Amino acid sequence: DIQMTQSPSSLSASVGDSVAITCRASRPIASYLNWYQQKPGKAPKLLIFAGSKLQGGVPSRFSASESGTDFTLIISSLQPEDSAMYFCQQSYNLPRTFGQGTRVEIK
Amino acid sequence: QVQLQESGPGLVKPSGTLSLTCTVSNGSVTNSNWWNWVRQSPGKRLEWIGQILHTGKVNYNPSLESRVTISIDTSQNQVSLTLTSVTAADSAVYYCVGDQNYYGSNYYTFFKYWGQGTQVVVSS
Numbered sequence: 001d002i003q004m005t006q007s008p009s010s011l012s013a014s015v016g017d018s019v020a021i022t023c024r025a026s027r028p029i030a031s032y033l034n035w036y037q038q039k040p041g042k043a044p045k046l047l048i049f050a051g052s053k054l055q056g057g058v059p060s061r062f063s064a065s066e067s068g069t070d071f072t073l074i075i076s077s078l079q080p081e082d083s084a085m086y087f088c089q090q091s092y093n094l095p096r097t098f099g100q101g102t103r104v105e106i107k
Numbered sequence: 108q109v110q111l112q113e114s115g116p117g118l119v120k121p122s123g124t125l126s127l128t129c130t131v132s133n134g135s136v137t138n139s140n141w142w143n144w145v146r147q148s149p150g151k152r153l154e155w156i157g158q159i160l161h162t163g164k165v166n167y168n169p170s171l172e173s174r175v176t177i178s179i180d181t182s183q184n185q186v187s188l189t190l191t192s193v194t195a196a197d198s199a200v201y202y203c204v205g206d207q208n209y210y211g212s213n214y215y216t217f218f219k220y221w222g223q224g225t226q227v228v229v230s231s
Binding site for chain 1: 217
């Protein structure tokens with residue numbers, strides 16, 4: 001299985017800050033990497049697919065980049081509604097695997 | 108917008124069988140998408156259980172393959188999950204999830220449609 005390792009496990013930032021979450025794959029997965037946002041009691045919601053493609057309806061303050069086996073989700077100008085868990089997921093092969101999640105809190 | 112709704116018992120006894128159904132609305136299970144089951148235990152990461160295509164082709168997570176069956180009922184527009192010999196470790200929120208594809212430089216797939224999830228507790 002491809003292991004996905006996210007960092008940090010949690011972060012706290014102020015409204016208006018820019019934050020970055022990293023996901024590292026245990027082996028090359030090209031751009032087969034997706035990002036999801038999950039709020040308490042809700043199902044995950046797709047934010048980014050194919051490494052850096054923004055899902056329709058997702059605010060443009062969300063962006064993503066990749067470098068080798070490292071993938072980064074960036075939230076620029078953090079908003080109160082961005083308080084949530086964020087997960088990465090590889091779709092390179094089966095079984096599909098997820099990162100352990102990053103909790104983003106607003107100070 | 109495709110909508111998914113999971114249903115099934117919220118409580119299952121240890122060593123018993125967990126059975127869940129996912130009803131698809133505003134869409135058809137016979138489209139080209141894969142239909143997945145994903146679970147999330149408290150404090151644990153999301154775990155992919157398996158997937159099925161409308162043709163009946165299935166793929167399972169090797170960690171669960173010996174206990175899992177996923178089936179599809181095109182007449183009812185439903186996908187089902189069965190997990191046998193359950194233990195407390197199988198207690199989780201179970202999600203039904205529909206894939207979507209993107210054709211860019213390669214063929215990409217991602218989890219686009221999520222049900223609200225259903226909590227299953229394994230306890231006597």
